Amino acid sequence: MSKILDSKVPDGPLADKWDLHKAGLKLVAPNNRRKYNILVVGTGLAGASAAASLAEMNYNVTALCISDSPRRAHSIAAQGGINAAKNYPNDNDSVFRLFYDTIKGGDFRAREANVYRLAQVSSSIIDQCVAQGVPFAREYGGVLANRTFGGAQVSRTFYARGQTGQQLLLGAYSAMMRQVARGKVDLRARREMMDLVVVDGIARGVIARNLVTGELERYAADAVLLCTGGYGNVFYLSTNAMACNVTAAYRAHKRGAFMANPCFTQIHPTCIPVSGDYQSKLTLMSESLRNDGRVWVPKKVGDKRPAKDIPENERDYYLERKYPSFGNMVPRDVASRNAKMACDEGRGVGSSGLAVYLDFEDAIKRDGQPAIEARYGNLFHMYEKITGENPYKAPMRIYPAVHYTMGGLWVDYNLESTVPGLFVLGEANFSDHGANRLGASALMQGLADGYFVVPYTIPAHLVGRSYRKVSTADDEFRQAETQVKERIDRLLAVGGSRTVDSFHRELGLIMWDNCGMARNRKGLEEALEKIPALRKAFWADVKVLGAGANINTELEKAGRVADFLEFGELMCRDALVREESCGGHFREESQTEEGEAKRDDEKYCYVAAWEHAGDGKAPVMHKEDLVFENVKLTQRSYK
Numbered sequence: 001m002s003k004i005l006d007s008k009v010p011d012g013p014l015a016d017k018w019d020l021h022k023a024g025l026k027l028v029a030p031n032n033r034r035k036y037n038i039l040v041v042g043t044g045l046a047g048a049s050a051a052a053s054l055a056e057m058n059y060n061v062t063a064l065c066i067s068d069s070p071r072r073a074h075s076i077a078a079q080g081g082i083n084a085a086k087n088y089p090n091d092n093d094s095v096f097r098l099f100y101d102t103i104k105g106g107d108f109r110a111r112e113a114n115v116y117r118l119a120q121v122s123s124s125i126i127d128q129c130v131a132q133g134v135p136f137a138r139e140y141g142g143v144l145a146n147r148t149f150g151g152a153q154v155s156r157t158f159y160a161r162g163q164t165g166q167q168l169l170l171g172a173y174s175a176m177m178r179q180v181a182r183g184k185v186d187l188r189a190r191r192e193m194m195d196l197v198v199v200d201g202i203a204r205g206v207i208a209r210n211l212v213t214g215e216l217e218r219y220a221a222d223a224v225l226l227c228t229g230g231y232g233n234v235f236y237l238s239t240n241a242m243a244c245n246v247t248a249a250y251r252a253h254k255r256g257a258f259m260a261n262p263c264f265t266q267i268h269p270t271c272i273p274v275s276g277d278y279q280s281k282l283t284l285m286s287e288s289l290r291n292d293g294r295v296w297v298p299k300k301v302g303d304k305r306p307a308k309d310i311p312e313n314e315r316d317y318y319l320e321r322k323y324p325s326f327g328n329m330v331p332r333d334v335a336s337r338n339a340k341m342a343c344d345e346g347r348g349v350g351s352s353g354l355a356v357y358l359d360f361e362d363a364i365k366r367d368g369q370p371a372i373e374a375r376y377g378n379l380f381h382m383y384e385k386i387t388g389e390n391p392y393k394a395p396m397r398i399y400p401a402v403h404y405t406m407g408g409l410w411v412d413y414n415l416e417s418t419v420p421g422l423f424v425l426g427e428a429n430f431s432d433h434g435a436n437r438l439g440a441s442a443l444m445q446g447l448a449d450g451y452f453v454v455p456y457t458i459p460a461h462l463v464g465r466s467y468r469k470v471s472t473a474d475d476e477f478r479q480a481e482t483q484v485k486e487r488i489d490r491l492l493a494v495g496g497s498r499t500v501d502s503f504h505r506e507l508g509l510i511m512w513d514n515c516g517m518a519r520n521r522k523g524l525e526e527a528l529e530k531i532p533a534l535r536k537a538f539w540a541d542v543k544v545l546g547a548g549a550n551i552n553t554e555l556e557k558a559g560r561v562a563d564f565l566e567f568g569e570l571m572c573r574d575a576l577v578r579e580e581s582c583g584g585h586f587r588e589e590s591q592t593e594e595g596e597a598k599r600d601d602e603k604y605c606y607v608a609a610w611e612h613a614g615d616g617k618a619p620v621m622h623k624e625d626l627v628f629e630n631v632k633l634t635q636r637s638y639k
Contacts, residue, residue, distance in 0.1 A: 005258075005609055005624045008412040009113040014630045015095075018117045021413065028459045033058040036462050039221035040064070041193045041206060041248055044073035045165075045443060046426030047227030048172035049450025055179035057455060062219060063176070064191040064208055066243055070173050074229055074241040075446065078165025079286035079379065081149065081157035082129075082443040084122035089146050093154040095119045100631060102441060105151040105331045106406070106434020107583040107599060108633050109261070109607075111626065113413060114431045121452040122444055126158055128451055132171035135160050147375075149439040150287055151331035151638075157440045162286050162379040168443055172450070191217065192556065193248040194484045196224065196255040196422065199476045202467050203252075203422035207480050209488075211556065214549040216481050218472035223421050223461055225454065226252060227446075230405035230427040232265060234564045234571065235516070236508025238402035239271060239284040245560040246567045249409050249428050257417040258609040258622065260410035260430035262567070263575035266437050267517050267584045268403035269335035272386055273355040280501075282401040283386055285358070286379055287439040290328040292363035292372060293396065295319050295335070297356050301346040307357055307395050318342060326638040333436040333584035333597075334638060336400035340517055341595070343399070350397045359395035400517060404442055406433040406583070407574075410609040410624075414457035415449060418609075421461055425449035430607065435583025488548045491558045496541030500557045503538045504564065507531065511568055515575050520588040524576040528569060535565040570610060570619060577621065580604045592635070601633050 010021040028036070036059050040051045043065040051063045067073065085098040098119040103110060126144070130136065136158050137145040146155040160167040179185040190211040197205040197220075205220040231246035232238040253259045270285040296317045298310055318338055320327045328335075339356045342348060349355050364372055369392055373380070380391050387397075408430040415423045415431070426446035433441065470476075514527035538561070546552040581590045581597035582604070590598045607624040 004418070004622050005410070006412060007111065007624060008414055009111065010413070014112060014116050017113050018120055022456050025456060026459045026463050028463055030058050034060060036060065036223075037062065037221045038223050038225065038458070039205060039219055040225045040227060042066070042073075042227035042229065042428070043070035043176070043187070044075035044227060044229060044426065045169055045172055045446035046428075046450045047225070048073070048169065048176045049447050050225055050227060050425055050454055051185050052172060052175035052179055053451050053455045054458070055176070055182070055184035058184070061179070061184060062186045062188065062221065064193060064206070064219070065187065065189045066192050066211070068189055070176065070187070071169065073169060074244055075169045075443070076166045077239070077241065077284065078168075078443055079162040079284065080288035081147065081159035081164050081440040082125070082168065082447075083149070083156050083438070083440045084126045084158060084444065085119055085156060086123050086126060087156075088143060089155045091154045093156050097154065098122060098156060101152050102432070102438055103434070103631055104636060105438040106436050107597070107636060108434065108601070108605070108628065108631070109264070109582055109626065110432055110434035112628060112630055117453070118432050118445060118448050121448045124452055125444060125447045128447070129168060129171050132175060134167050134171045137161065147288055148291055148329055150290065150329050150335065151326075151438045152329070153326070157288070159288065162288070162376060165443060168447065172447070193228070194251065194559070195480050196252045196419070197477050197480045198255050198419060199470050199474065200467065202420045202465075204467075204470045205472065205477065207477070207484050209484075212551060214547070214552060216484055218477045218481060220470050220472045220477065223423060223458055225423045225425060226409065226428050227425045227450070228428050230408070231564075231567060232402045232405055234507070234568050235402040235511050236505050237274065237279060237282055237512070239268060239282050242281060245563070247560050247563045249424075250563045250567050252409060252417070252419065252422060254612050256419045256612070257422055257424075258410040258611050259407070259570060260607050260609045261407040261574065262571045262610065263515060263578065263585060264406035264430075264435050264583065265402060266332060266404040266406060267336040267400045269332050269339055269400050270358060270398045271401035271403075272383065273350060273352060273397055273399040283382070284401075284403065285383060285396065285398060286376075287332065289358060289376060289379060289396070290335070292367075292375070293328070293358040293360050294362060295328050295339070295356055295358055297342045297347040297349060299347070303347070307349070307359070316342075316347070323638045330638045331436060332439060336517060336584060337586055337597070339398070339400055355397040355399045357395035358398045360391060361395070364392065402512070402516070404437050406430065406435060406437055410607070414460055415454055416457070416461065420465065421467070423454055423458065425454060435585055488555065488559070491542070491544050491555060491562065492548060494539060494542050494544065496543045498541050498543060500542060500544065500554060500561050503534065503542060504557070504561045506534060507561070507565060507568055510534070511571070515572050517584060518586045518588055519575055521576065521579075524572050527572045528576070531565065531569045531572065538562065538565055573619065574608055574610065577608065578604055597636075599635060605633070
């Protein structure tokens, strides 16, 4: 165990750790909370829930939103549901079972204590959201409905048709806007964090750019909460919104926050396939569709007949064949890797050959089209609008795509990074999903962190350590702003011939080919040669029109791509060091005889936390050993 990394995981039985930890944490009396200023960066599920909770508790909160409204946060795009161990269907679910499925789904590369806490508070999240008016689906008798998601053999996923993320975000947003009306939350829309300000070794604020006026703004606080999502857009094509980026997290990394497991990215198995070079993003089709849709490809290589012309005995329902226990509901990494294998064998469908079928014919025959419409109507409508094909009449075509990121800034049990006073919530941290996130667990983690974890742990910083009062006029803020301005001026001064998007697209292709679903030493070493060369070309030949003192979307993109060009190299370094297959990260040198992922617990049962050593210097890796006292380390099997 690294002496630098103190996870602060409490002693005691697993089921008691969180309660024992809370009992020993310091408190701030309600009337004293108004003395403290909390800065929340990002207003998706994690940020909005944290801002609402802390303001309700009487802290003064400033919230920075990159969009024109928190309602446009990327959390809105989550479709299928949110997990909770309430056992409403009476199918023998429990907190421990949710904990175990999550640990196993993450291929035993997450902290036991964090994952168990997530399972513990999951039921409270549902109660909170119901109280806020979130319109979860209900059964005939009025109880909340559940459905199954990949990696589970019980139904524990609560949902609002295919709009669960949107409805949960509206609940958190309304709670936050109540505090805006009370004057406890100062909401600043269209601000992008450009740098973290560290004073005496403690995070005390940020430098942000006003995306409307171009002005640089200083924000000071007693604690900073980063809730800025994941970095999937390093691959250029992903299911993420175009504005999703790594800048806030990466700037914090360069100020001393360790980056943990950056190569751990999630590939989602059910996305609409790439249709051309003109595309700038991909569209997700909810994993919930695999409850009723059957995944298949032709048995014969090169069979390009329409799906309706391929008889049943010439179809390979490969997930049902290979994994009879879970069938189509295997975890995302298993489903994704098998889709890739089928296409690599030449059995892919569609004009590109990079797709498999998701077929609802049997479900429609069994339950009737109205029942399928009631469950998935908006998803079917979205698919038809994008592809021009009616999924009630012909199978959907799907293919894996970059979706979520399990890596992120390293945090301890209190969600505090290696920079004191900097807390990291939701997808921006690394803590709960290991090497593969189970479906419907992203919404669960974001709300758990914001509603039920950080409100308890932040007083340990606020009253547990001494720090001086700061002002935005202090030298540290002035110096940080100067550095941000110099970087902006440098981008504008290049005056090259290539667009920002062309560099981003080239980086994404390098990352996908060499650090995507499958990777090997040769490819990663090639990537580590290509990325620095591409970064050098970017700073010599990028073309950014306009000026910094007004709206300039090209400048915004340029800053984000500049960070992706550095961060992509860190991802490949992390992947090169981890010479094992785990989760969705298939290291070709490490596989079983059957072609399944093969972990190496003896060498790689740890979290890799990378320390920035300075520009131009190799980062330093620290290890947090993962200790499993309550589950047995086994090679995963969903057969």
